Amino acid sequence: MAEPGGERPVPAGGGRPAAAGGGRPAAAGGERPVPPGGERSGVVADIERVQEIADYIAPLALRIACTYRVADCLIGGPRPVAEIAAEVGLHAETLRRLLRVLAMRGVFTEPAPGVFALTPLAQLLRGDHPLSLRDAYPMVAADLHAWAGLEETARTGTAAFPREHGESYYAYLAGQPAVSRRVDASVEAQNRLVVRTLIRAYDWASCGTIVDLGGGTGLFLAALLARFSRLRGILVDLPHVAAAAPRVLAARGVSDRVVVVAGDYFATIPPGEDTYLLKTVLHDWTDEHAGRLLRAVAMAMRPDSRLLVLEAILPDGDAYHVGKLLDLHSLVLTGAPDRSREQLIELLHQAGLETVSVTQTATLAVLAARRAV
Template sequence: MTTHTDSADKLALRNTLIEGIGGYMTAHSIGVFAELGIADLIKDGVRGSDELAAESNTHEPSLRRLLRTLTAVGLATEPEPGRFGLTAVGSQLRSDSPDSLRAFSRMFCHPILLRAWQGLEHSVTTGERAFDHVYGKDFYTYVAEQGAANKLFNEAMGEESRIAAARLAAGYDFSRAEKIVDLGGGDGTLLAAVLPAHPHLKGIVFDSPGGVAEAPEVLKRAGIEERCEARAGDFFQDIPGDGDLYVIKSVFQDWSDEDSYALLRSCRAQIPASATLLIVGTVMPETSSPENPIMFFTDLNMLVNTGGRERTENEFRTMLEETGFSVERVLLGAAGPLSVIEARPAAAR
């Protein structure tokens, strides 16, 4: 005999699965909301869908349906019919928010990435990058050729870095360093947080020409352009040798084991023997659980788009030790959502 409790439990299980299946609908909804800039129009108030439609040049009944859906998933509020505000989560889609993730949302809900994700089965069955299979070239080459998308990607990576950069600036002891080199530093967001907090430091943001393109403006806004330069290059070939602290943030996740080992060997060969290497990134647990799904989605995103992956502490230790580094400390959660691995060149044997 089926009881009411049994039926309620089954309904809850059914709803959980269906909500997961509908995740792509949530992503598309957030992407359109961010692209249209609706959060900027709502700001701190409550606005009618008719006003918002007029200002965003959208179809009012359809916009209302989008806003009601976003209310249902916790980004908006509807205190009275047809009038909408923002939750604390939705406020992150305001472009003027210090915690803005609008560019991040636009990038990760962009048709370029959504189309690549349609190739997930190809990646799972072959181990190959779906992005290359779909577009005929690798992610970074393709995006670099797309002017607007490349700029959006750099901005999105800058937004993603803000919390980790602020935590690192506040929590790590930089007193022994004089010049910090951020390898793969993109638009300079990390050093734009670190250098103002530590006036004795100088810095170099080092990345590909496309990756570092927005850095001069970011460094200028932070008031550190006299102490920090943006330098373009290939960290597999030519790493600046005049630093004493090298930071690699959220880079190894992009690369295969082969490329990650190559990058570490490049570092070992070119950085001073007395330098410190900081790896700032996700450190995966040995087993998965529902507690932090973001890192597992990120890992899968790397499979689809770049061919990289997230790694465990033991995997990082193995890579570093096999490429001539000695791990000094592993500081889990020391950079907000990210961890910090401190290593030094090992003594030559």
């Protein structure tokens, strides 16, 4: 399962710092002075950018707006905050302050005092948007508690979640059905874009029967089978996750072509099938556990079977890539890394698997492998 995303602290005070003594800051140490008239440029613009990056207030406000489906209340047009609050069950003045923060970031707008409306960014939070992100960003308190332990993780390199909660991330979800449903819904929402990018990246029609190990509620598998009518599937995941799969499969009209297996995919791998799929699974596990899983898959494969590994490959350099965020989030929750192309290929090699091809997409890469001869 995919991750929800992490939040970061805001500087003390929450606003833009004033220059000492109330005047304009001196141009010291290469900083550029603020021009007369107060335009935001130079070092002030840099300070504001750092504040934006360090802010955890807006991300948490966004998660409340998503959890309580605020954008859906505004589909018909601008509304007073009191009406919105009454409809979703929130405190009106608190909701106003929350939406004001989001409007500052371009999510919602306040065209009149106390009246809010959708913006292009807020449209993505509507439940009826084809690429809706409404369920992608739930409020999961347990994750936030884990992130509060990031300082110790930074010192030791160990996962924060088990340290803060006394059990592993997935053991916790197994015992918290309501939280698990929120996490599963988050994965489903994020999968909408992933499906669009991956569906054209590989010859899925030739895959025969696909064993989707750790496939969650089956959204990705269902999308593949809905597109390619000759495919069949076997979905394997833990019982509390697999229990929701029949609903997802039925919604896509593929229930008759999928067998759902409730079990631990480390121990429950149907042997001798055409294609084995690990979609965003390896980044949840350390090299030791990932290697053990891959060796088990290799043993289950026929000589002509294929393994498809879908992961975010971390690029070098400073460019934005969602895999860099997932890498840190995986460390906090499970202690496992996202990996480079070379690291994934070596991990497969150590398990007796030969990488045949690597196809990069705008979201995940597709690594195709077979049993080494």
